[in-house]
Amino acid sequence: MITEKAPGKLYIAGEYAVLEQDCPAVLVAVNQFVRVSISNSKNGRGLIHSKQYSQDSIHWVRKGDKMVIDNRDNPFEYILSAIAYTERYCLEQGIKLRVYDLHVNSDLDSADGKKFGLGSSAAVTVATVKAILRFYQMPTSNELIYKLSAISHYSVQGNGSAGDIAASVYGGWIAYQTFDKAWLKQELAHKTLAGVVQEAWPGLKIQLLNPPKALRLLIGWSQQPASTSQLVDETNANKEQLEAEYQKFLKRSRRCVIKMIQGFEAQNIKLIQEQIRINRRLLSHFAKINHIAIEIPRLTKLIDIAERHHGAAKTSGAGNGDCGIVIADETTDVAALETEWRNNGILPLDFHVHSLISEK
Template sequence: MPDSVINTGQVVHVSVPGSIMLLGEHSVLYSQPAVACAVDRYMRVQVELLTSRDIVVESALGPYCSHLDNLQESISHRFLVEILRRWRETLACGLKISIASEFSHTVGLGSSAAVTVALVSALRAVCGLPLDQQEILRSSVEVVRAVQGRGSGTDLAASVYGGVIAFDADTLQVRRLSSELPIDLYYAGYKTPTTDVLARVAEESVRVPGVVDALYRLMGDVSREAITAIKADDLSQLGRCMNVYQGLMDALNVNDAVLSAIVYGLRALPGVMGAKISGSGLGDCVCALGDAGAGLSGFERIPVSVSPVGVSVDVFPR
């Protein structure tokens, strides 16, 4: 990689959309396809070069200050630290990194994925490398898997490419399906970390391994049917697929009473064609397909639309 080519009189601005899972939760980790989309809530990262080798970060998660050659660990900024560790031999100087988000990290819109994509893209720009979506995705997936131990990369792919996508976690293949879908999100009011949910599912699967493996295959079949429906612009069929997938999530034991109340409340609305958990489950969000009208009372609505664009990078004078 080349050394830094952006000078201290320039600033790199990166914008990355958040993301949600539409179908493929859990099964995507077992060689099944996933469907996801970028949403119009954005992570924005600004990077300036310093004359020193210092790293100075401003973020809603708290400040972070360290030295590029001796990076201090940070739970809140663990993805950022891992990225910097991979780039420190290439960077000619330190950085001031400012992170601003239009969505909270407590809501499942892929904040960790978005900030990872943003910083990888920013450092590529600093070093004069092109906006290569597949390379940004590959590098971002490596970072997330190094930090978490596992991760499909579906949220990363949606944030990189934008729109509605189909994703294969084994090959990192991304297929663009559409630029829009009528979606709505409702937040359960709490969120169980994905790693905790995966651990619980893994523990349960030991007791009935054949059944869980069959569930993953069924989930894959439903995701493939949903991909066909999106490509055909058949929203009614997509809604049916979402409802079926919700049943499989319930069978996987990642549903709960609050999520069920949101799902069935949304399905009762005349403009909603389907509703299911978005994400790993045991809290977080439910996604509705269609027009929820005045909405579902008693639960927090998170207004979102599909973002047709993914990561974008600009360089400006300071």
């Protein structure tokens, strides 16, 4: 049996703007994982099973090069998309496809099944791509895994930047800029998948960041799950009416995140914290003009408590629930901060940054 894993992620800054080209974001991979195990099927019928969806295992058969699913309604769209594109890539390399069992297990939800907002769909996509490439003994690289995963994920979600895919593939702290979606769609329609993944993707930038030694990342969970796709759809619908305001937001977000990246490069925690606070204000204005809730009351409470304890805090990701993040330093009284969070219905998450270097 082969097992591969991919970490969850948190956005640190640059949310919403990162959907556009040339607008960077900063993300971090956390040490909570989706694990995908793959093994040869013993009876000619394959199985896809998740501990999180134990009542909904999928049975499938191979008809030629097609995977044929027995049941239509299933919660496994991202896994199936990752299988389809990765197998298409393998076929183009002359690989003979086999029947297998796939088992998925995730740390990215709470014990009662609520999502923390750590990018579980991205992580399961990445882990599935890695497992299948290894199952077929294909040469791999982070770039190949990222590109196959980004194509697989985007084909299901239909929006998003694939920044969460990058964090799951590369680990650690990263600065990220998305690729040209229209270009990718055009290329996929006219070229082989292998050809597309070998090309340079216009606009795509992934840069590993080295955090200052005294920097501490604290994570608080609002215990209110949110839907990223729905929030992104709502803001996309408003783009044309708010064009001037939207362009202003993009310009300011870009400037803010570039300064934050400079803070990482200069090992300057104060500069990083300053940009966290600026990004919070930008997102607050963005939410107001789009009539969406990014910073719900419990997240505001989370941030206010963190600021009182000398931490710079904001929402993480699409907002409207999920997590808030705090950039803290040696002046932050972490124990007092977390006690106050708990007293206000906010759950401190004892997660840490996951880097690929720490695995080796």
